[in-house]
Amino acid sequence: xxxxxxxxxxxxxxxxxxxxxxxxxxxxxxxxxxxxxxxxxxxxxxxxxxxxxxxxxxxxxxxxxxxxxxxxxxxxxxxxxxxxxxxxxxxxxxxxxxxxxxxxxxxxxxxxxxxxxxxxxxxxxxxxxxxxxxxxxxxxxxxxxxxxxxxx
Amino acid sequence: xxxxxxxxxxxxxxxxxxxxxxxxxxxxxxxxxxxxxxxxxxxxxxxxxxxxxxxxxxxxxxxxxxxxxxxxxxxxxxxxxxxxxxxxxxxxxxxxxxxxxxxxxxxxxxxxxxxxxxxxxxxxxxxxxxxxxxxxxxxxxxxxxxxxxxxx
DNA sequence: CTGCATGCAAATAGTTTGCATGACG
DNA sequence: CGTCATGCAAACTATTTGCATGCAG
Numbered sequence: 001x002x003x004x005x006x007x008x009x010x011x012x013x014x015x016x017x018x019x020x021x022x023x024x025x026x027x028x029x030x031x032x033x034x035x036x037x038x039x040x041x042x043x044x045x046x047x048x049x050x051x052x053x054x055x056x057x058x059x060x061x062x063x064x065x066x067x068x069x070x071x072x073x074x075x076x077x078x079x080x081x082x083x084x085x086x087x088x089x090x091x092x093x094x095x096x097x098x099x100x101x102x103x104x105x106x107x108x109x110x111x112x113x114x115x116x117x118x119x120x121x122x123x124x125x126x127x128x129x130x131x132x133x134x135x136x137x138x139x140x141x142x143x144x145x146x147x148x149x150x151x152x
Numbered sequence: 153x154x155x156x157x158x159x160x161x162x163x164x165x166x167x168x169x170x171x172x173x174x175x176x177x178x179x180x181x182x183x184x185x186x187x188x189x190x191x192x193x194x195x196x197x198x199x200x201x202x203x204x205x206x207x208x209x210x211x212x213x214x215x216x217x218x219x220x221x222x223x224x225x226x227x228x229x230x231x232x233x234x235x236x237x238x239x240x241x242x243x244x245x246x247x248x249x250x251x252x253x254x255x256x257x258x259x260x261x262x263x264x265x266x267x268x269x270x271x272x273x274x275x276x277x278x279x280x281x282x283x284x285x286x287x288x289x290x291x292x293x294x295x296x297x298x299x300x301x302x303x304x
Numbered sequence: 305c306t307g308c309a310t311g312c313a314a315a316t317a318g319t320t321t322g323c324a325t326g327a328c329g
Numbered sequence: 330c331g332t333c334a335t336g337c338a339a340a341c342t343a344t345t346t347g348c349a350t351g352c353a354g
Contacts, residue, residue: 021328021329025334062319066320076232078231082318108272115264120260130289131286131287132286133283138279140276173309174354175310208311
């Protein structure tokens with residue numbers, strides 16, 4: 001409820017700079033992704049919005065998400081089962097912690113991994129442009145409740 | 153050409169133990185995945201095998217890969233674009249280094265990441281069961297050739 | 305022989321595309 | 330007002346499923 005307002009303004013400004021129009025649907029999609037504590041999927045975004053916009057189409061969600069990916073304003077997290085989740089609040093690569101039971105995704109505090117990138121560049125000769133670091137397990141709540149769902 | 157022979161025997165033994173039959177097709181799929189230096193996709197496996205087995209069906213490849221995933225004998229690497237790659241040689245989680253230009257995937261030497269898991273367990277209360285650590289960039293060869301292809 | 309594995313074809317899920325209509329700037 | 334965005338429907342891709350046939354054990 002704090003930085004997300006600024007983040008939204010930032011996203012809007014960026015898209016306008018690049019010559020894109022601002023429609024109610026697009027704004028609504030940006031709003032959800034600017035908050036994105038829950039790292040929503042395209043479908044989650046669509047489900048939320050079709051209440052406010054009965055004519056909302058999945059295609060519109062996908063097209064806007066694609067636009068945000070291209071402009072670097074959203075980070076895509078793809079999973080082995082084909083599902084994708086998005087982060088518009090922190091659109092740069094960072095580690096994630098994913099609960100296999102409830103599907104929640106949080107951003108842990110983890111700074112030492114930057115070192116790994118440098119180390120790899122030195123030892124392998126690769127020019128590393130991005131990375132993805134995901135840990136899977138059970139969040140404290142689901143450890144208590146006992147695991148139920150399952151994700152890749 | 154060394155440990156891969158043992159790895160194949162290990163996979164065969166494991167599946168037999170679990171009561172699965174050994175067919176020529178299944179064995180051929182296991183062979184490819186036991187070597188899997190290149191972390192092949194299901195399609196790559198299929199393409200290679202349909203030469204030797206003209207009647208080979210993609211379904212057979214997928215069914216066998218599913219079996220290997222379930223039994224823990226193959227590691228699945230899913231990407232945001234929906235494509236999957238598999239590692240039957242080292243079927244446990246480990247970091248990968250992926251070239252965005254040529255799509256090659258190698259296993260860098262990186263030991264310090266084990267520490268990250270312990271650190272996360274302590275600070276977040278999550279019970280971490282698996283992880284995935286992927287770095288994306290350009291391999292030395294593709295840096296010279298100039299980048300062409302693109303992957304998620 | 306008995307049942308699991310194969311292989312074809314059809315079904316599925318998530319996403320993308322084409323095109324006509326509508327509205328932002 | 331011209332152009333880009335929307336929204337419907339159809340196309341697409343990777344994968345899964347149903348079912349009849351075949352072969353491993």
